[in-house]
Amino acid sequence: MTNDTTRREALIGIGAAAGLALLPQAACAQPARKIGYAIVGLGNYATNQIMPAFANCKDARITALVSGTPEKLAKYGAQYGVPDKNRYSYATFDRIADNPDVDVVYVILPVAMHPEYSIRASRAGKHVMCEKPMAPTSRECEAMIAAAAKAGRKLMIGYRSRFQPHNVAAIDLCRTKAIGDLRMIRTAHGFPIQPNQWRLDRKMSGGGSMMDIGIYSLQAARYLAGAEPVEVTAVESTDRRDPRFATVEDRVDFTLRFPSGLLASCISSYNSNHNEYRAIGSEGWVELEPATAYRGQAMRVRKGGETSTPNIDTSGPDQFAGQLDHFARCVRDNRMPIVPGEEGLRDIRIIEAIYRSMREKRAVSLA
Amino acid sequence: MTNDTTRREALIGIGAAAGLALLPQAACAQPARKIGYAIVGLGNYATNQIMPAFANCKDARITALVSGTPEKLAKYGAQYGVPDKNRYSYATFDRIADNPDVDVVYVILPVAMHPEYSIRASRAGKHVMCEKPMAPTSRECEAMIAAAAKAGRKLMIGYRSRFQPHNVAAIDLCRTKAIGDLRMIRTAHGFPIQPNQWRLDRKMSGGGSMMDIGIYSLQAARYLAGAEPVEVTAVESTDRRDPRFATVEDRVDFTLRFPSGLLASCISSYNSNHNEYRAIGSEGWVELEPATAYRGQAMRVRKGGETSTPNIDTSGPDQFAGQLDHFARCVRDNRMPIVPGEEGLRDIRIIEAIYRSMREKRAVSLA
Numbered sequence: 001m002t003n004d005t006t007r008r009e010a011l012i013g014i015g016a017a018a019g020l021a022l023l024p025q026a027a028c029a030q031p032a033r034k035i036g037y038a039i040v041g042l043g044n045y046a047t048n049q050i051m052p053a054f055a056n057c058k059d060a061r062i063t064a065l066v067s068g069t070p071e072k073l074a075k076y077g078a079q080y081g082v083p084d085k086n087r088y089s090y091a092t093f094d095r096i097a098d099n100p101d102v103d104v105v106y107v108i109l110p111v112a113m114h115p116e117y118s119i120r121a122s123r124a125g126k127h128v129m130c131e132k133p134m135a136p137t138s139r140e141c142e143a144m145i146a147a148a149a150k151a152g153r154k155l156m157i158g159y160r161s162r163f164q165p166h167n168v169a170a171i172d173l174c175r176t177k178a179i180g181d182l183r184m185i186r187t188a189h190g191f192p193i194q195p196n197q198w199r200l201d202r203k204m205s206g207g208g209s210m211m212d213i214g215i216y217s218l219q220a221a222r223y224l225a226g227a228e229p230v231e232v233t234a235v236e237s238t239d240r241r242d243p244r245f246a247t248v249e250d251r252v253d254f255t256l257r258f259p260s261g262l263l264a265s266c267i268s269s270y271n272s273n274h275n276e277y278r279a280i281g282s283e284g285w286v287e288l289e290p291a292t293a294y295r296g297q298a299m300r301v302r303k304g305g306e307t308s309t310p311n312i313d314t315s316g317p318d319q320f321a322g323q324l325d326h327f328a329r330c331v332r333d334n335r336m337p338i339v340p341g342e343e344g345l346r347d348i349r350i351i352e353a354i355y356r357s358m359r360e361k362r363a364v365s366l367a
Numbered sequence: 368m369t370n371d372t373t374r375r376e377a378l379i380g381i382g383a384a385a386g387l388a389l390l391p392q393a394a395c396a397q398p399a400r401k402i403g404y405a406i407v408g409l410g411n412y413a414t415n416q417i418m419p420a421f422a423n424c425k426d427a428r429i430t431a432l433v434s435g436t437p438e439k440l441a442k443y444g445a446q447y448g449v450p451d452k453n454r455y456s457y458a459t460f461d462r463i464a465d466n467p468d469v470d471v472v473y474v475i476l477p478v479a480m481h482p483e484y485s486i487r488a489s490r491a492g493k494h495v496m497c498e499k500p501m502a503p504t505s506r507e508c509e510a511m512i513a514a515a516a517k518a519g520r521k522l523m524i525g526y527r528s529r530f531q532p533h534n535v536a537a538i539d540l541c542r543t544k545a546i547g548d549l550r551m552i553r554t555a556h557g558f559p560i561q562p563n564q565w566r567l568d569r570k571m572s573g574g575g576s577m578m579d580i581g582i583y584s585l586q587a588a589r590y591l592a593g594a595e596p597v598e599v600t601a602v603e604s605t606d607r608r609d610p611r612f613a614t615v616e617d618r619v620d621f622t623l624r625f626p627s628g629l630l631a632s633c634i635s636s637y638n639s640n641h642n643e644y645r646a647i648g649s650e651g652w653v654e655l656e657p658a659t660a661y662r663g664q665a666m667r668v669r670k671g672g673e674t675s676t677p678n679i680d681t682s683g684p685d686q687f688a689g690q691l692d693h694f695a696r697c698v699r700d701n702r703m704p705i706v707p708g709e710e711g712l713r714d715i716r717i718i719e720a721i722y723r724s725m726r727e728k729r730a731v732s733l734a
Contacts, residue, residue: 183639184618188553192649235600235622235730237630251551253632255602255620263604265620267632272550272647280639282559361730363602 035328036063038088038102038126040117041109042072045131049294050108051080053320059328060321063101066093093117097124103331104129106158110204111211115140118155122147127154127331129324133215134344136206138352141345148341156327156337157344159219163322165312166288166297167223170279173286174224179303180283182262185224187277189216189292190251190269195244208238208248210351214268216292217277218347218354221256221264224279229256229264230367232350236358244270254354402695403430405455405469405493407484408476409439412498416661417475418447420687426695427688430468433460460484464491470698471496473525477571478578482507485522489514494521494698496691500582501711503573505719508712515708523694523704524711526586530689532679533655533664534590537646540653541591546670547650549629552591554644556583556659557618557636562611575605575615577718581635583659584644585714585721588623588631591646596623596631597734599717603725611637621721 037060039046054062064086067073073087086101096102105121106129107114115135121128128148134157135141148155161167173179190213198204199212222228234254238245250271256264267274276289284303290296295318301308317325330337350366357364404427406413421429431453434440440454453468463469472488473496474481482502488495495515501524502508515522528534541549557580565571566579589595601621605612617638623631634641643656651670657663662685668675684692697704717733724731 184634184636186555186634233600233602233620233728235624235630237624237628239628251630253600253622253630257602257604261604261606263602263618263620265632265634267551267553269551272649274647280641282639361600363728 032059032332034059034061035103035331036061036101037129037324037328038064038066038086038096038099038105038121040066040093040105040107040121041113042067042069042076043108046108047072047076049320050106050324051076053318053324054080056317056321057324057328058317059332060104060324064088064096064099066090066096066105094120094124096121096126103127104327107131108158110198111206112136112204115144118144119147122151122153122155125151125153127156127327129156129158129327130341130344131158132219132344132347133206133211133351134341134348136211138345138349141341141348145341145345154327154331154337155341156330157339157341158323159339159343160319160323161216161219161292162223162339163317163326164292164297164319165314165316166299167220167292167319169310169312170277170286170288170299171223171226173301174279174281175226177281178284179279179281179286179301182225182260182279182281184280185221185262185264185277186266186280187217187220187264187291188267188269188274189213189220189276190267190272190274192272193244193270200244200246200248202247205248207351207355208245209250209268209270210252210354213270214252214254214266215347215351216275217266217268218254218256218350220277220291221266222346224277225256225258225262225264227258227260227262228346228366229258229350231257231363231365232353232357233257233363234354234357235361249358252354252358254357256350399426399699401426401428402470402698403428403468404496404691404695405431405433405453405463405466405472405488407433407460407472407474407488408480409434409436409443410475413473413475414443416687417473417691418443420685420691421447423684423688424691424695425684426699427471427691431455431463431466433457433463433472461487461491463488463493469493471694474498475525477565478573479503479571482511485511486514489518489520489522492518492520494523494694496523496525496694497708497711498525499586499711499714500573500578500718501708501715503578505712505716508708508715512708512712521694521698521704522708523697524706524708525690526706526710527686527690528583528586528659529590529706530684530693531659531664531686532681532683533666534587534658534686536666536677536679537644537653537655538590538593540668541646541648542593544648545651546646546648546653546668549592549627549646549648551647552588552629552631552644553633553647554584554587554631554658555634555636555641556580556587556643557634557639557641559639560611560637567611567613567615569614572615574718574722575612576617576635576637577619577721580637581619581621581633581721582714582718583642584633584635585621585623585717587644587658588633589713591644592623592625592629592631594625594627594629595713595733596625596717598624598730598732599720599724600624600730601721601724616725619721619725621724623717 238250278287605617645654
């Protein structure tokens with residue numbers, strides 16, 4: 001509990017003492033309980049990016065941990081004040097159904113485990129946040145959506161960039177036609193991947209660079225375009241002699257065609273560093289580089305023959321806290337998250353079409 | 368005749384007076400006569416870029432002009448000191464065969480006219496420089512090459528970027544592996560085209576943005592890779608309601624696959640401004656923006672975590688003079704130009720495969 005919340009709750013207490021509790025408004029004024037998150041999977045991303053972000057959340061807090069490693073449960077349980085009774089192994093995970101401290105289960109596991117733990121969490125009556133890519137196949141995405149719907153619970157995919165201020169500003173510039181009519185989108189995401197990790201095992205990852213980092217190019221193209229692609233053409237290049245790429249793809253070039261005729265030229269790579277996009281309009285362009293990194297985003301805007309570097313207000317919550325708070329408020333207010341399971345499914349369907357296009361060496365219709 | 372040449376010829380005169388003319392070396396020491404160019408077509412590119420560049424040439428000079436417009440012949444004839452007898456119309460063009468002042472015919476006409484004037488010039492016994500794209504079809508390129516070969520004369524295509532210092536430096540950085548092994552090439556060329564010009568009439572141009580400006584992306588990919596592509600995958604987007612694009616394509620995205628597995632992601636556009644490339648290696652990258660403009664080239668190199676902007680020596684002849692002098696020396700020394708007709712043919716064959724790929728919506732093999 002933050003000092004701020006304590007102070008607000010104390011003030012409410014004073015209000016109640018003054019007899020205001022009899023008024024219906026008083027119920028509204030009462031500060032909402034922070035939504036409790038169970039973190040499933042205590043790997044790098046969970047422990048270094050997501051869990052520290054709760055310190056900046058207004059509406060979300062960590063209330064439970066799930067891990068197959070007792071040492072991690074002990075370490076992070078102590079660090080985040082999660083009591084013994086709220087620490088779970090994968091064997092005891094389903095008992096989370098009986099834990100009122102947990103509202104949301106956040107699945108941060110290797111991709112192949114997303115469907116199982118997302119569905120088990122829905123069946124336990126919990127809302128689910130699941131990391132991207134949502135699942136190895138669209139069929140599994142559909143099962144995850146169906147399980148959440150059957151349980152009457154929400155499902156959100158961890159598309160943090162949608163809560164990142166520079167990305168929000170870039171989307172706004174495209175949507176308000178500040179750079180004129182959108183003519184072209186170019187985006188590239190990649191990094192030289194280290195060997196010996198689950199991302200390079202197709203059974204665990206569902207695919208290579210496209211699933212892991214290329215999905216940022218795909219998402220960016222879609223959120224900048226503000227439309228759904230109708231056709232994809234993809235070209236793969238993978239050195240199968242490289243032991244890293246025994247089961248997954250390295251490089252993918254893919255072009256998305258949108259209904260307006262707009263093309264997005266996208267790159268995904270496990271062999272070179274890229275983190276950028278540029279949306280080019282009839283009157284200028286907006287560029288982010290880095291675009292979707294954990295931090296350090298920078299924007300350039302070209303308009304009227306001048307290139308400027310606008311100052312984006314980053315004094316609010318960062319993308320990680322923004323994402324956690326957004327879903328907390330959706331749960332509390334019974335609203336649909338801006339990136340629900342259906343959004344994760346859309347990306348996976350397009351990635352399946354990209355894989356088909358690069359396999360069959362032809363354009364694949366998404367209509 | 369430049370002062371420099373006058374001075375050198377004066378010195379030779381002194382040598383001859385001293386009896387050196389009897390020695391065989393004296394013939395070698397005698398300054399070569401500048402190679403005489405006939406400029407065919409007095410449009411924007413010829414009059415604003417090529418013709419002024421002769422002032423910076425050591426080995427080339429304008430000796431004849433060919434135009435269908437008598438006013439242009441009078442104006443530029445006077446400006447460049449080309450006598451009446453060396454001014455031709457298209458009707459009198461073939462008489463150039465009898466003019467010893469003309470060594471090279473430089474064809475700077477709408478693309479559809481390249482084959483006819485290139486072949487007529489070869490038949491007139493002249494060496495031919497021809498603007499890019501070489502011709503509307505590979506069949507016509509082959510006829511142009513055959514005509515030059517039959518006449519025992521040279522044929523060069525006006526790929527000026529190969530003589531531009533920043534481009535030469537970028538090629539060198541790729542070839543010497545200064546940025547490690549080449550992992551990726553990205554290039555984009557485009558501009559919003561003005562309506563009502565021959566470039567927008569397929570009968571005159573042979574095609575749209577791909578022939579006119581996309582060819583720079585294609586050339587750059589090939590000269591940076593230092594290899595020939597084995598497969599191309601292309602996607603077109605053209606708004607056929609736009610009167611500019613009634614007969615030619617606007618936007619083309621194309622990916623070239625090279626034998627090493629290297630992919631080049633290329634863009635061609637008649638609707639937005641692009642003039643750039645980046646070659647990405649295992650240890651860094653080299654970028655030019657603008658890359659292939661008439662002037663103003665700028666280079667950035669990324670290596671060892673640092674981005675630098677190397678100073679390229681541009682004190683020598685610019686790309687226009689460099690190209691003109693190169694062919695002049697090839698003619699004089701009976702050497703093959705670095706960008707002969709065969710090089711123009713290669714681009715046109717690849718462009719034909721790009722057109723086929725975008726029409727059939729599938730990858731096209733070039734092997």
